[in-house]
Amino acid sequence: MTWSDIAYKDVNDAGRSKTIWLLFGLLLVLSVGYAYLHRYVGEEAFSPFMTGLSRIVGVGLPLLAILLGYKSIIHERLSGSLLLTLSLPHDRRDLAVGTFVGRSLVLLVPTLVALVVAGAAGAAFYGTDGLATYPWFLFATALYGLSFVGIAVGLSMSTTVDRWVTFGALGGYLLLVTFWEAFHSVTLLLLHRFDFTVLTDLPDWALLFRLVEPWQAYNRLLRFGVDTSLASRYVGDGVPVYVNWWMGIVLLVVWTCVPLAFGFYRFSRSDL
Amino acid sequence: MKAIDAAEVSKRYGSTTALDRVDLAVEEGETFGFLGPNGAGKSTFINILLDFAKPSDGRVGIFGNDCQTEGVAARERIGVLPEGYSTIDRLTGRQHIEYAIRSKNAHDTNPLDVLDRVGIRDAADRKASGYSKGMAQRLVLGMALVGEPDLLLLDEPSTGLDPNGAAEMRKILREENERGATIFFSSHILEQVEAVCDRVGILQNGELVAVDTIEGLRNSMGGGTKLVITLAEIDEDTLPDIRALEGVETVVSQGDSTIEVTCTNDAKMDIIVELHQNGIDVVNFRTEEASLEDMFIEYTGSGGR
Numbered sequence: 365m366t367w368s369d370i371a372y373k374d375v376n377d378a379g380r381s382k383t384i385w386l387l388f389g390l391l392l393v394l395s396v397g398y399a400y401l402h403r404y405v406g407e408e409a410f411s412p413f414m415t416g417l418s419r420i421v422g423v424g425l426p427l428l429a430i431l432l433g434y435k436s437i438i439h440e441r442l443s444g445s446l447l448l449t450l451s452l453p454h455d456r457r458d459l460a461v462g463t464f465v466g467r468s469l470v471l472l473v474p475t476l477v478a479l480v481v482a483g484a485a486g487a488a489f490y491g492t493d494g495l496a497t498y499p500w501f502l503f504a505t506a507l508y509g510l511s512f513v514g515i516a517v518g519l520s521m522s523t524t525v526d527r528w529v530t531f532g533a534l535g536g537y538l539l540l541v542t543f544w545e546a547f548h549s550v551t552l553l554l555l556h557r558f559d560f561t562v563l564t565d566l567p568d569w570a571l572l573f574r575l576v577e578p579w580q581a582y583n584r585l586l587r588f589g590v591d592t593s594l595a596s597r598y599v600g601d602g603v604p605v606y607v608n609w610w611m612g613i614v615l616l617v618v619w620t621c622v623p624l625a626f627g628f629y630r631f632s633r634s635d636l
Numbered sequence: 637m638k639a640i641d642a643a644e645v646s647k648r649y650g651s652t653t654a655l656d657r658v659d660l661a662v663e664e665g666e667t668f669g670f671l672g673p674n675g676a677g678k679s680t681f682i683n684i685l686l687d688f689a690k691p692s693d694g695r696v697g698i699f700g701n702d703c704q705t706e707g708v709a710a711r712e713r714i715g716v717l718p719e720g721y722s723t724i725d726r727l728t729g730r731q732h733i734e735y736a737i738r739s740k741n742a743h744d745t746n747p748l749d750v751l752d753r754v755g756i757r758d759a760a761d762r763k764a765s766g767y768s769k770g771m772a773q774r775l776v777l778g779m780a781l782v783g784e785p786d787l788l789l790l791d792e793p794s795t796g797l798d799p800n801g802a803a804e805m806r807k808i809l810r811e812e813n814e815r816g817a818t819i820f821f822s823s824h825i826l827e828q829v830e831a832v833c834d835r836v837g838i839l840q841n842g843e844l845v846a847v848d849t850i851e852g853l854r855n856s857m858g859g860g861t862k863l864v865i866t867l868a869e870i871d872e873d874t875l876p877d878i879r880a881l882e883g884v885e886t887v888v889s890q891g892d893s894t895i896e897v898t899c900t901n902d903a904k905m906d907i908i909v910e911l912h913q914n915g916i917d918v919v920n921f922r923t924e925e926a927s928l929e930d931m932f933i934e935y936t937g938s939g940g941r
Contacts, residue, residue, distance in 0.1 A: 366739060372738065376731060380725065440724075444720050447686075447688065447721040448723070448779065451780075452711065452735075453712040454711075455687075456706050468870060470781055636685070
């Protein structure tokens with residue numbers, strides 16, 4: 365189990381980056397600031413506050429995760445510090461796992477701290493009704509963050525061409541966070557020969573296709589534990605069983621593991 | 637058991653052959669110099685030992701562990717100074733050593749002692765990214781020394797070191813060898829190899845062209861003795877007469893009255909006697925051992941290529 369040595373090193377190393385801390389300062393200001401400002405934009409109760417907070421996390425956390433992860437392996441590989449790690453009795457699997465765990469810790473510990481602080485502030489402002497679901501919110505957020513760390517670290521292992529990794533990180537963020545809905549709609553329209561009614565009356569499988577977006581999977585999870593309007597399309601009569609809440613977990617785990625596995629496959633077969 | 641055992645190791649990149657069927661066995665406890673001009677394939681071979689690169693053919697093991705399939709076990713017993721590394725961005729010198737200590741489970745090692753030994757204790761708590769090349773080289777040597785490895789694998793260890801630093805490096809290698817460690821290092825610099833190595837392998841264009849002791853290489857170079865003789869005068873028969881003697885290989889006139897003769901050890905006196913019999917006065921003579929540099933040039937075609 366030597367990946368823990370690498371994770372420890374990685375936390376020590378990445379945890380000292382000033383940029384990272386600046387971004388987390390921003391996250392803390394945003395989430396606690398939102399706790400204060402929520403009264404002006406939403407209903408003054410805890411659950412709506414949590415829903416609003418999840419929107420901020422939904423956009424901000426992937427960005428942080430990708431920034432933390434997309435250079436993780438390729439930078440070490442191109443600079444040569446990877447050679448020091450792999451000269452020690454570690455294999456490439458240890459390196460992949462250790463880096464993933466290290467970056468995940470660097471992402472999640474400050475994020476969860478910021479959210480706990482924001483949650484406490486929210487409870488103080490808007491009452492504790494619904495506070496019991498907050499741990500579930502934190503758990504779903506952690507899974508959501510991990511999926512983007514997996515994507516970023518996997519991407520970072522997959523090639524030695526810096527440009528591709530940068531484009532991949534940017535493209536991945538835009539597709540998965542910004543444009544999935546458009547991508548989803550365009551795909552459906554193409555398949556249904558531009559019959560626009562398909563967009564209001566989604567076929568069952570398209571519901572799953574929509575849920576593949578990490579942000580939707582995250583919301584589906586929240587809908588299970590928390591009363592949030594963000595995932596209402598996946599509940600109610602007649603929706604297929606495969607868009608139930610557990611599919612949110614499955615999809616987020618898939619988003620974590622598949623890019624990692626793909627990146628590792630390419631990394632383990634190439635010369636450094 | 638062999639410290640390093642390579643059988644028919646080849647590495648090809650497209651149509652380029654970087655290593656061509658290299659067979660090499662390094663015995664436990666010896667200091668082995670891996671010599672060759674830049675680009676001969678030294679680093680490729682070491683990268684295969686460390687599983688940074690996979691061989692196209694053949695296999696290589698370290699203490700019986702296959703470097704590709706049992707890489708972790710192979711690297712557990714070695715200390716490495718690779719080529720082309722960089723230090724880890726934001727870690728201090730001390731943290732680098734601690735990383736090695738944790739990775740090798742050498743928890744009773746004090747990082748400051750290691751840094752002291754390689755001469756950079758004063759810089760222990762500075763970020764290694766600010767180190768000079770020579771200091772980084774000392775730091776990574778320190779990481780290699782952690783855990784008393786059975787084999788030290790060093791790729792061009794003197795890169796970036798001043799002469800003093802290179803001498804300290806050789807001293808450390810000698811101490812490690814006396815402790816019982818096998819030393820394997822590559823170099824394109826002859827003096828270093830000559831100074832510490834028991835045996836030498838010469839790599840040229842991906843082929844291992846010679847493996848021998850330095851003494852053995854000298855012998856295979858034809859006795860390895862060079863005679864520089866200053867004569868009172870030279871006439872036209874002098875050079876052919878000497879050339880005709882048994883054991884003489886080359887005779888070269890230096891223009892004035894000095895000639896250089898390479899020959900076996902036994903032939904030295906015969907040459908002097910022959911000159912005397914021909915009535916030519918020998919003003920001065922001295923012998924030189926063929927240097928490794930000469931051998932190196934002989935084997936590799938040109939010294940710097």
